[in-house]
Amino acid sequence: MATATETKIYKCKNCGLVTTEKGHLCAPQETKRAYTCEYCGIxxxxxxxxxxxxxxxxxxxxxxxxxxxxxxDELCKPAEIKK
Incomplete structure (x- = not known):
């Protein structure tokens, strides 16, 4: 699950990249919320x-x-996914 952050976050309106450094984006827009993925860290x-x-x-x-x-435990009627 992703968790919320408190720092200013910017999203490029052209490519969708999200970062805390707006100088790294070609068309930055401040976003109200951003999340850090607990699985991949992005x-x-x-x-x-x-x-x-x-x-x-x-x-x-x-x-x-x-x-x-x-x-x-996160589901009401769980069934195992066969891999």
């Missing part, structure tokens, strides 16, 4: 960011709604 503006390290750890799917999760 800073993103979308809390629903999915990366390869996170996908590799997804082990369960909910039989009721289809949501996927790392732990079965």
């Amino acid at each position: 800073t993103v503006s979308n809390p629903r960011h999915v990366c390869k390290p996170k996908v590799a750890k997804l082990n369960y799917v909910c039989d009721a709604c289809g949501r996927v999760a790392v732990g079965k």
